[in-house]
Amino acid sequence: MIPICLITGFLGSGKTTLLKNFIWENRNRRIVYIVNEFTPVDVDGESIRSKTDDVISIPGGSIFCKCLVTRFIDLLKQIPERFSIDGQEIEGVVIEASGIADPRVVRQLLRETHLDKQFFVSQIIAIADPFTLPKLLLTLPNIRFQIEAADTILINKTDLASPDAVRQTEALIHEINPDTPCIRTTFCHCEIDLLNTEPSGRETAGTLENCSNPNFSRIYIPNPEISVEKLKSAVLPISDAIYRLKGFLQTDDCMVSVDFSGSGWQIEKAPKHIQNPGLAIIYRPEDQIKIQTIFTKQ
Numbered sequence: 249m250i251p252i253c254l255i256t257g258f259l260g261s262g263k264t265t266l267l268k269n270f271i272w273e274n275r276n277r278r279i280v281y282i283v284n285e286f287t288p289v290d291v292d293g294e295s296i297r298s299k300t301d302d303v304i305s306i307p308g309g310s311i312f313c314k315c316l317v318t319r320f321i322d323l324l325k326q327i328p329e330r331f332s333i334d335g336q337e338i339e340g341v342v343i344e345a346s347g348i349a350d351p352r353v354v355r356q357l358l359r360e361t362h363l364d365k366q367f368f369v370s371q372i373i374a375i376a377d378p379f380t381l382p383k384l385l386l387t388l389p390n391i392r393f394q395i396e397a398a399d400t401i402l403i404n405k406t407d408l409a410s411p412d413a414v415r416q417t418e419a420l421i422h423e424i425n426p427d428t429p430c431i432r433t434t435f436c437h438c439e440i441d442l443l444n445t446e447p448s449g450r451e452t453a454g455t456l457e458n459c460s461n462p463n464f465s466r467i468y469i470p471n472p473e474i475s476v477e478k479l480k481s482a483v484l485p486i487s488d489a490i491y492r493l494k495g496f497l498q499t500d501d502c503m504v505s506v507d508f509s510g511s512g513w514q515i516e517k518a519p520k521h522i523q524n525p526g527l528a529i530i531y532r533p534e535d536q537i538k539i540q541t542i543f544t545k546q
Contacts (some may be wrong), residue, residue, distance in 0.1 A: 257375030258507020259347035259492035352454030489535035
């Protein structure tokens with residue numbers, strides 16, 4: 249039996265950072281990583297691919313929505329044979345779910361497809377951002393569902409948030425899921441093994457989502473001709489409308505990775521293999537005209 253760890257958390261909370269940490273710390277283990285992007289272009293998967301070749305990308309929605317679930321199941325079925333080397337079986341699968349995913353259906357999905365004969369859910373980890381969680385819980389049901397389903401919750405970015413904000417986040421989490429341990433982290437550093445050898449035992453019930461989500465819209469801008477500073481200036485007046493902006497920009501010196509969410513900007517040099525600049529933006533549907541007017545002019 250192959251353990252699966254599912255990582256959830258809203259856009260920008262730190263899922264990819266946790267994944268990168270785990271890949272580095274377990275670089276000598278046979279582990280397969282699945283990266284699920286809500287945007288139609290594989291931004292996080294490209295970043296992860298610089299750390300390991302054992303990665304599968306599934307962009308274009310949530311693996312727990314009706315339009316992508318068949319592809320997800322098919323890929324999961326292929327993993328044991330596809331990634332085994334010289335008879336050495338893989339040790340586990342770590343899945344970074346889309347930031348809008350409802351993970352409550354995952355165990356039921358394994359049972360209904362009979363994949364529970366090959367895989368089991370070792371644990372579900374949710375990552376919470378103190379800057380955004382209080383507001384998100386009021387507007388987006390799936391954030392509550394992620395906390396309900398979690399076996400462990402990381403309260404990330406505690407170096408940036410105030411102590412009161414961290415305590416409020418912890419209190420909100422325990423109102424929803426009183427028994428789940430919370431771990432306070434910076435850059436998602438924590439000493440936990442994502443792949444337990446036994447099932448977690450937690451059982452939650454959910455349903456597959458529809459392919460379109462009325463709470464989110466998305467746009468991808470290939471080859472944006474805009475500097476980092478001009479991008480920041482463009483985002484500033486509409487920052488409340490943007491849930492997540494991420495991608496790659498070409499500067500005079502190099503390609504850079506840009507990432508914007510409710511807790512601010514993260515800008516760093518992009519992996520060497522990244523060749524094509526582009527920006528993926530997830531935003532509130534009611535602000536579509538505003539977003540498109542600004543970014544299609546770039």
